[in-house]
Amino acid sequence: xxxxxxxxxxxxxxxxxxxxxxxxxxxxxxxxxxxxxxxxxxxxxxxxxxxxxxxxxxxxxxxxxxxxxxxxxxxxxxxxxxxxxxxxxxxxxxxxxxxxxxxxxxxxxxxxxxxxxxxxxxxxxxxxxxxxxxxxxxxxxxxxxxxxxxxxxxxxxxxxxx
Amino acid sequence: xxxxxxxxxxxxxxxxxxxxxxxxxxxxxxxxxxxxxxxxxxxxxxxxxxxxxxxxxxxxxxxxxxxxxxxxxxxxxxxxxxxxxxxxxxxxxxxxxxxxxxxxxxxxxxxxxxxxxxxxxxxxxxxxxxxxxxxxxxxxxxxxxxxxxxxxxxxxxxxxxx
DNA sequence: TATTGTTATACTCTATAACTATA
DNA sequence: TATAGTTATAGAGTATAACAATA
Numbered sequence: 199x200x201x202x203x204x205x206x207x208x209x210x211x212x213x214x215x216x217x218x219x220x221x222x223x224x225x226x227x228x229x230x231x232x233x234x235x236x237x238x239x240x241x242x243x244x245x246x247x248x249x250x251x252x253x254x255x256x257x258x259x260x261x262x263x264x265x266x267x268x269x270x271x272x273x274x275x276x277x278x279x280x281x282x283x284x285x286x287x288x289x290x291x292x293x294x295x296x297x298x299x300x301x302x303x304x305x306x307x308x309x310x311x312x313x314x315x316x317x318x319x320x321x322x323x324x325x326x327x328x329x330x331x332x333x334x335x336x337x338x339x340x341x342x343x344x345x346x347x348x349x350x351x352x353x354x355x356x357x358x359x360x
Numbered sequence: 361x362x363x364x365x366x367x368x369x370x371x372x373x374x375x376x377x378x379x380x381x382x383x384x385x386x387x388x389x390x391x392x393x394x395x396x397x398x399x400x401x402x403x404x405x406x407x408x409x410x411x412x413x414x415x416x417x418x419x420x421x422x423x424x425x426x427x428x429x430x431x432x433x434x435x436x437x438x439x440x441x442x443x444x445x446x447x448x449x450x451x452x453x454x455x456x457x458x459x460x461x462x463x464x465x466x467x468x469x470x471x472x473x474x475x476x477x478x479x480x481x482x483x484x485x486x487x488x489x490x491x492x493x494x495x496x497x498x499x500x501x502x503x504x505x506x507x508x509x510x511x512x513x514x515x516x517x518x519x520x521x522x
Numbered sequence: 523t524a525t526t527g528t529t530a531t532a533c534t535c536t537a538t539a540a541c542t543a544t545a
Numbered sequence: 546t547a548t549a550g551t552t553a554t555a556g557a558g559t560a561t562a563a564c565a566a567t568a
Binding site (some may be wrong): 205206207208214215216219222223224225226228229230232250253254257271272322323326327328329331332333334340342343344346347349351352353356 | 367387393499505507508
């Protein structure tokens with residue numbers, strides 16, 4: 199066993215199972231996310247939110263409205279404006295105007311943005327594969343399924359509350 | 361199916377299984393963490409790092425050195441100093457000096473800190489239970505086991521790299 | 523009136539690096 | 546020389562709220 203103190207050590211043996219599960223989930227996520235953030239910074243001098251925004255655009259060849267990005271990334275409009283400003287200054291995305299609604303902007307990757315993102319996405323995928331590929335196939339399947347159920351659970355509770 | 365666009369929509373069907381698994385993990389974690397952060401803010405006017413620090417101290421009746429907190433919370437010494445300053449100002453923790461090493465500080469919860477933390481911890485546990493308890497027992501077990509494997513995997517890779 | 527996006531502001535968290543005091 | 550903690554600094558990310566233009 200590796201001696202790696204971490205957040206999960208905050209759990210006590212008598213704690214409720216759900217709590218221990220949550221702390222383990224959080225620890226895993228933080229470890230992996232930290233690894234990815236660090237590498238994005240080191241190898242590509244960028245951040246996770248910038249990468250996420252570009253990933254969303256990559257999946258939307260016709261571009262995406264800023265409000266839609268805000269919903270998907272679950273941050274406020276103002277934040278999207280800020281991240282977009284940076285990316286546009288670097289020539290990676292571009293705001294375009296739509297015909298029927300002059301309030302809206304549609305964001306698209308520039309050719310340069312597509313090129314840069316392709317390189318980042320390839321590296322990113324390799325990092326992730328490296329971290330997950332040691333897991334037995336059935337564990338991966340079980341995780342995927344369990345997390346799917348968990349997500350539904352959490353999302354539907356949120357919908358109830360509002 | 362609930363229409364809730366989120367980070368996971370960034371995955372494409374052709375993406376590697378590991379990548380889809382990671383995005384789902386990240387989405388779950390962000391949803392739950394956001395919920396907890398929001399409630400900590402609303403109900404107790406505090407933050408997750410502050411709560412985490414107090415949780416660590418709660419588990420260490422004799423207190424804990426700041427360096428140890430830094431390792432467990434995986435942040436730098438300077439950050440621990442900052443969070444500690446806030447909590448000490450609010451009378452929730454206290455720095456104490458140790459006999460044999462005058463450089464070190466040992467942090468402890470004050471009686472007031474223990475009282476406040478107990479209330480927060482109870483509420484926190486209920487939030488978490490509420491989010492996880494809808495999961496079938498075998499799904500929870502599978503998640504716990506799979507995440508344990510994943511954590512080992514990631515931690516040991518980190519150890520190799522350094 | 524409601525919506526889209528922008529701006530201004532403030533705050534938390536974070537890391538880096540230089541520093542003090544002790545060991 | 547090394548370690549424990551502090552300080553100073555800078556930057557990212559976040560939310561809130563007021564705002565302009567448009568629907």
